[in-house]
Amino acid sequence: MTTLPGSQGVNWMVMQQPIEISRNQIERFAKLISIDARPVQPQNNRFVLRSS
Known part of the structure; x- marks a missing residue:
């Protein structure tokens, strides 16, 4: 299998300041x-958690 099945969790990191x-x-x-x-x-x- 070369592609993950999509059943795992994913951690997103979102920047506070946009990067263009x-x-x-x-x-x-x-x-x-x-x-x-x-x-x-x-x-x-x-849900989304915000870190300071």
Whole structure:
């Protein structure tokens, strides 16, 4: 199996200050990571915690 089944938890880190990237950087990244195989998950009872 080369792709995770999507049943694991995921930890997201969200920056307090936005980080901007150019269209060129997005296009270059899309060429490197052309397939996002993780399916969209329902929110269920998950929530976002904010760290100070």
